[in-house]
Every structure is written in C-alpha cells, then in structure tokens.
Amino acid sequence: MIIEVKEVSKSYGDKKVLDNFSLHIESEHTYIITGPSGTGKTTLLRLVLGLEKPDKGKVGLLGDYKYPYIVSGTVFQEDRLIENLDAVTNCTLVSKKIFRETVTEELLKLLSEEDIRKPVSELDDGKRRLVAIARACCIPNDVLIMDEPFLGLDEKTREKAIRFVRDKQGSGPLVIATSYTEGLEFGRIIELEGDFYGNK
Amino acid sequence: MEVLQISISGIISGFLLGLLIGCALAAACYTEKFLGIIFKPVELVLGKFPEITLILPVLFHDNPEIIFYVCTIATAGFFYGKIYKALAGTDDKLLEMAHIFRMPTDRKIQYIFLPQILGELKVSALIGIVRCFVIGIAAGVICNILS
Numbered sequence: 254m255i256i257e258v259k260e261v262s263k264s265y266g267d268k269k270v271l272d273n274f275s276l277h278i279e280s281e282h283t284y285i286i287t288g289p290s291g292t293g294k295t296t297l298l299r300l301v302l303g304l305e306k307p308d309k310g311k312v313g314l315l316g317d318y319k320y321p322y323i324v325s326g327t328v329f330q331e332d333r334l335i336e337n338l339d340a341v342t343n344c345t346l347v348s349k350k351i352f353r354e355t356v357t358e359e360l361l362k363l364l365s366e367e368d369i370r371k372p373v374s375e376l377d378d379g380k381r382r383l384v385a386i387a388r389a390c391c392i393p394n395d396v397l398i399m400d401e402p403f404l405g406l407d408e409k410t411r412e413k414a415i416r417f418v419r420d421k422q423g424s425g426p427l428v429i430a431t432s433y434t435e436g437l438e439f440g441r442i443i444e445l446e447g448d449f450y451g452n453k
Numbered sequence: 454m455e456v457l458q459i460s461i462s463g464i465i466s467g468f469l470l471g472l473l474i475g476c477a478l479a480a481a482c483y484t485e486k487f488l489g490i491i492f493k494p495v496e497l498v499l500g501k502f503p504e505i506t507l508i509l510p511v512l513f514h515d516n517p518e519i520i521f522y523v524c525t526i527a528t529a530g531f532f533y534g535k536i537y538k539a540l541a542g543t544d545d546k547l548l549e550m551a552h553i554f555r556m557p558t559d560r561k562i563q564y565i566f567l568p569q570i571l572g573e574l575k576v577s578a579l580i581g582i583v584r585c586f587v588i589g590i591a592a593g594v595i596c597n598i599l600s
Contacts, residue, residue, distance in 0.1 A: 335547070337568075348556070349557055
C-alpha cells in the first residue's frame with residue numbers, strides 16, 4: 254500500500270501552512286514529520302486521514318487496496334477519550350474486532366492494573382496519552398498515524414511508548430508528527446519549515 | 454372522579470408518547486439535516502409557545518381524547534427542541550475520532566449520543582412533566598367549560 258501526497262497546498266485564511274508538498278508513504282517505513290508549531294504537521298495528517306481536502310494537489314491510495322478509505326490507527330493531538338470509561342473500554346469500544354482480554358494485555362505493557370481499571374478522567378495527561386496510543390495500536394489497521402503521541406511523557410515512559418509503537422507497527426507505514434525527535438532516529442525525518450522542506 | 458382519572462391518564466400517556474415522538478424526531482432531524490430545516494418552525498413555535506396547542510380543545514372539546522393529543526403535541530415539541538440541541542452539542546472531536554476509527558453505529562449511539570441525550574433528559578424531564586400537566590389541566594378546563 255502506498256499513500257500518495259501529491260503537490261498539496263493548504264491555507265487557512267491568509268496563512269499558508271502547506272505549499273506544494275509531496276510524499277509517498279509506503280509500507281514498512283516510518284516517517285517523522287517535524288517542525289515548529291504552525292508549519293502544517295497536523296494539517297498534513299488531517300489531509301492524509303481525509304478529514305480535510307487540500308486547496309491544491311491530491312491525497313490518494315496507489316495500488317490495490319481493499320477499502321476506498323485508509324484504515325488507520327490514529328492518535329490525535331487531543332486524547333479524545335470517553336471520560337467516564339476506563340482504559341480498556343475506551344480501546345475496545347471503537348471496534349468489534351478487538352477483545353477486552355487482548356487489549357488488557359497490551360495496556361498492561363504501558364500502564365498498571367490499577368490505572369487501566371479507573372475512568373480515564375482520573376488519569377494524568379501522560380497516562381491518558383498512553384491509553385490513546387494503545388487504542389490506536391490495538392485496532393486492526395493498515396497504517397499508524399500519530400500526532401504528537403509522546404506529548405507529556407517523561408523520558409522513561411517515552412522510551413517505553415516508542416518501543417511499544419515500533420513493536421505494534423507491523424508491516425504498515427508509521428507516520429508520527431512531533432516537535433521533538435529524540436529517540437525517533439529510526440524513521441525518515443521530514444522537516445517542515447514554512448516554504449522549506451528538507452529531508453534528513 | 455371518572456373525568457379526573459381520564460384526564461390524568463390522558464396527560465401521562467400524552468407525556469410518554471410525546472417524549473418518545475420528540476426524541477425520535479430529534480434523532481431523525483439530526484441525522485437528516487433537511488428534516489431539521491423543515492421542522493425548525495414547528496420546534497420554534499411549540500418549544501416556546503406550547504400554549505398554542507390549547508386551540509385544539511377549543512375546536513374539539515367534544516373529543517374525549519383531546520387532552521391526550523394536546524399533551525402529546527406540546528410534549529413532543531418541547532423535547533424535540535431539547536434533544537436536538539443536545540445532539541447538536543455533541544463533541545465534534547469525539548465524532549471525528551469515531552469516524553476515523555469507523556466506530557460501529559450502535560457503539561456511537563451507546564457511548565457518544567446516549568450520554569448526551571440522557572444528560573439533557575435529566576435536566577429537562579421535570580420541566581417537561583410540569584408543563585405537560587399544566588397544559589393538560591388547562592385543556593381539561595377548557596373542554597369542561599365548552600361542553
């Protein structure tokens with residue numbers, strides 16, 4: 254599977270956040286989209302997910318793919334969890350193809366038994382982030398797309414979360430948008446800086 | 454006494470049916486936006502001026518079930534407005550998350566929409582019951598005077 258981002262441009266009012274940007278997102282590859290705030294990282298992910306349309310250019314799937322849309326395990330910039338439900342229920346409610354036992358096993362790699370049983374409203378920001386990461390990784394998906402997934406995590410937890418995500422990536426592509434690339438050198442770093450796009 | 458029993462049963466059953474109709478209509482109009490546009494004037498009138506239903510007992514005071522119909526219509530209008538507003542106020546970010554994860558519809562209803570509706574019902578149910586009783590009793594009085 255290849256997700257083609259071809260010469261996309263996107264503006265919000267007078268502010269141009271993406272200008273003629275192109276990228277092929279391929280299976281078994283990792284892409285780290287980085288850059289200062291406001292350079293279009295989230296916008297790019299939203300275009301790939303089909304949540305917005307580019308002003309110019311196109312985003313599409315190349316090759317044979319069984320669905321007309323991308324089946325993505327997604328971590329949004331906000332946690333977007335159901336507050337009064339626990340971590341396990343938050344992960345299982347989004348799909349009928351995953352089961353509590355499997356999700357519990359995966360969550361215990363990131364959180365304690367006590368933490369996964371309480372409503373997510375009682376967890377701190379870092380733990381909520383881990384629940385969002387687990388939710389994205391547990392559902393059957395063809396691509397993992399994550400917007401600032403490690404925000405609010407301390408060094409040790411960040412490393413644990415990165416290992417978890419890499420382990421769950423499988424054969425699909427992994428796209429991470431982040432301002433801080435420490436520990437993500439395994440991926441192809443793509444830097445967005447206004448009009449300049451540099452590949453390291 | 455019998456008249457009172459018939460009136461009270463008419464009010465209660467009118468309230469229950471009106472509640473069901475109001476909720477169902479709100480869900481339908483939220484799902485199909487063009488229906489919402491069609492029903493907007495009805496919601497504005499009945500939601501703000503439920504007393505307008507009291508024209509019915511004036512015209513149909515001989516109908517023994519008029520109290521039931523009046524309560525049904527007034528309650529349906531009231532709850533349609535409240536429930537539609539609750540649905541329209543659903544967190545867009547949660548809906549986006551549900552869309553991206555292709556969350557099954559029954560789970561969307563159970564975990565995202567139902568809490569919104571139940572939250573609104575907790576707040577407005579008592580007001581709805583009181584309004585229904587007031588209008589039902591007024592309708593009964595009008596029928597008695599005109600009969």
